[in-house]
Amino acid sequence: MTVGQPSEAVDAAFPDAAVDTEFPVARCAELAAEMIDALATRYGLVAVAVLPGQSVPASYWGAPEAGLAGGQLFWRPDTPVHSLLHELAHYVCMDAERRNGLDTDAGGDDNEECAVCYLEILLAEQLPGYDSDRCIADMDAWGYSFREGSARNWFEGDGKAARAWLRRHRLITAERLPSWRLRD
Secondary structure: OOEEEOOOHHHHHHHOOOOOOOOOOEEEEHHHHHHHHHHHHHOOOOOOOOOOOOOOOOOOHHHHHHOEEEHHHEEOOOEEEEHHHHHHHHHHHOOOOHHHHHEEEOOOOOHHHHHHHHHHHHHHOOOOOOOHHHHHHHHHHHHHHOOOOOHHHHHHOOHHHHHHHHHHOOOOOOOOEOOOOOOO
């Protein structure tokens, strides 16, 4: 949904949205707003599109990064898709107490942050026109840092600990698919 506009009008509202090209990553403007809405809705979140040039509410790092407060996921056309997925994954991975008081800072420990990164990559497969390979490339381009030197090496290596964390909390299936559950 767009602030002040119905969800189906989002694409029409951003036809000429300027996109910062400092980092060569996929931006939300490249996706249909309905896809973003549908993915957020699967987890009980409301995706809120913010008009170009406006600040992104509840963005921890500031615009163009996605924001998260209460049950709302905020994004602009120039928000990197990986950022949107990262914040969505934070919502999924945090416990109910933190989710209930959520405003900007998702919190969590290092293990949870790794699980968020792993789930972010898995969720990329749920967006037609975007996938885990593109998400991994975008994470590297944006500057995520992993001991193994790249997001792919981490995902295929030490990411197994994050995968185990997600399985333990029943957030992914044995087949490495989202379970569409929130952490208890």
